[in-house]
Amino acid sequence: MPQQDRAYATRESILHAAAEEFDRLGYERTSLTAVLARAGLTKGAFYFHFASKEAVARALIERQGELWAQVRETWHASGVDPLSALHGMFAESADRMAADVVLRAGVRLAADREIGYPGVPSAHVGWEKLIAGYVAEAAERGDLRAGVDPDAVARTLCGAALGARLISSATTACADFPARIREVLGHVLPCVASSSWKLSGSQNAVDGRAEP
Amino acid sequence: MPQQDRAYATRESILHAAAEEFDRLGYERTSLTAVLARAGLTKGAFYFHFASKEAVARALIERQGELWAQVRETWHASGVDPLSALHGMFAESADRMAADVVLRAGVRLAADREIGYPGVPSAHVGWEKLIAGYVAEAAERGDLRAGVDPDAVARTLCGAALGARLISSATTACADFPARIREVLGHVLPCVASSSWKLSGSQNAVDGRAEP
Numbered sequence: 314m315p316q317q318d319r320a321y322a323t324r325e326s327i328l329h330a331a332a333e334e335f336d337r338l339g340y341e342r343t344s345l346t347a348v349l350a351r352a353g354l355t356k357g358a359f360y361f362h363f364a365s366k367e368a369v370a371r372a373l374i375e376r377q378g379e380l381w382a383q384v385r386e387t388w389h390a391s392g393v394d395p396l397s398a399l400h401g402m403f404a405e406s407a408d409r410m411a412a413d414v415v416l417r418a419g420v421r422l423a424a425d426r427e428i429g430y431p432g433v434p435s436a437h438v439g440w441e442k443l444i445a446g447y448v449a450e451a452a453e454r455g456d457l458r459a460g461v462d463p464d465a466v467a468r469t470l471c472g473a474a475l476g477a478r479l480i481s482s483a484t485t486a487c488a489d490f491p492a493r494i495r496e497v498l499g500h501v502l503p504c505v506a507s508s509s510w511k512l513s514g515s516q517n518a519v520d521g522r523a524e525p
Numbered sequence: 526m527p528q529q530d531r532a533y534a535t536r537e538s539i540l541h542a543a544a545e546e547f548d549r550l551g552y553e554r555t556s557l558t559a560v561l562a563r564a565g566l567t568k569g570a571f572y573f574h575f576a577s578k579e580a581v582a583r584a585l586i587e588r589q590g591e592l593w594a595q596v597r598e599t600w601h602a603s604g605v606d607p608l609s610a611l612h613g614m615f616a617e618s619a620d621r622m623a624a625d626v627v628l629r630a631g632v633r634l635a636a637d638r639e640i641g642y643p644g645v646p647s648a649h650v651g652w653e654k655l656i657a658g659y660v661a662e663a664a665e666r667g668d669l670r671a672g673v674d675p676d677a678v679a680r681t682l683c684g685a686a687l688g689a690r691l692i693s694s695a696t697t698a699c700a701d702f703p704a705r706i707r708e709v710l711g712h713v714l715p716c717v718a719s720s721s722w723k724l725s726g727s728q729n730a731v732d733g734r735a736e737p
Binding site for chain 2: 338339341421425427428429430437438465466468469471472473474475476477479480482483484493496497499500501503504505
């Protein structure tokens with residue numbers, strides 16, 4: 314393996330090993346020793362790539378941020394109606410998180426830094442605004458029931474997604490997160506959408522079959 | 526004040542001061558020094574009542590457990606239909622938590638011990654079972670739409686309540702938790718209930734007016 318590829322592989326193996334620990338234990342209780350043991354690396358190899366545990370955490374948080382931007386872009390480009398795009402983004406995000414510990418750890422680290430401490434959780438406030446924008450767009454198209462408040466729908470979906478992830482993470486290492494998020498969408502969207510709205514786009518059901 | 530009353534008052538002031546700190550910072554980051562400063566008490570006075578920070582935390586967790594049993598009992602005795610009882614219990618719990626830091630801290634401590642760490646979150650699993658029981662009872666009475674899975678509804682409500690509490694706690698010290706929980710109920714219950722079901726019982730809206 315050329316030196317550059319080897320360096321890349323080592324960096325990825327550190328990120329992966331750290332993600333495994335962060336995902337299970339959170340930031341505080343993750344030890345660098347455990348990460349090194351998991352990756353089969355020396356401290357020297359680690360410090361060649363990262364200055365600290367904090368630097369690895371920041372790399373994981375950054376990576377999940379990039380992925381969400383990509384998921385949003387894909388669904389924006391798909392041209393489906395806003396409620397279907399919301400459904401697609403939530404479901405795809407849950408699928409990816411269930412499948413990828415690196416992504417899952419990044420999401421947990423980002424959320425843990427906001428939730429449970431005094432101070433404004435800017436990312437969650439940002440998510441609520443983003444989702445409210447989609448729901449408001451649905452309202453303009455006549456896809457929303459009369460009297461439904463887009464901001465309230467955004468608050469419900471954001472909170473439900475956060476709670477579903479936490480319970481799913483604690484019970485099944487997020488294996489049932491895709492199913493839980495689809496249950497949330499199935500319990501909320503038909504309740505707030507107008508009767509003429511129909512889910513569209515290439516939506517994958519949790520077992521891989523297309524949804525009706 | 527007789528000695529017994531004074532001892533009771535001191536114990537309560539410790540619980541209250543500790544609750545203020547636990548509610549803001551969680552267990553790990555709460556220091557006994559800050560609790561004592563807040564209560565205006567010496568270490569000696571503290572240790573007369575509690576053996577440790579852990580002992581205060583356990584007292585707060587126990588107290589919130591007793592309160593939920595009481596809320597359940599009240600709604601059970603009210604004789605309203607199961608979905609209305611669920612609505613009432615969720616809303617009343619949120620109202621009480623917004624108003625009472627001792628209760629709020631107990632709930633946070635209990636949840637923090639389960640969420641975010643490997644291991645089965647037994648309380649959340651217990652809540653899901655309890656709620657699923659109410660929804661299953663509603664199904665038997667014909668209050669549920671055909672095809673709705675009571676277990677799935679319980680998972681959605683439990684996750685949504687947890688997420689709503691966490692976001693509300695981080696943004697408004699739970700001041701908007703009553704409004705958020707009613708939004709969740711308003712977005713989910715009409716979607717899963719049969720068209721003939723109507724909310725009944727003495728339900729207080731978030732601003733104190735009776736709900737329609």
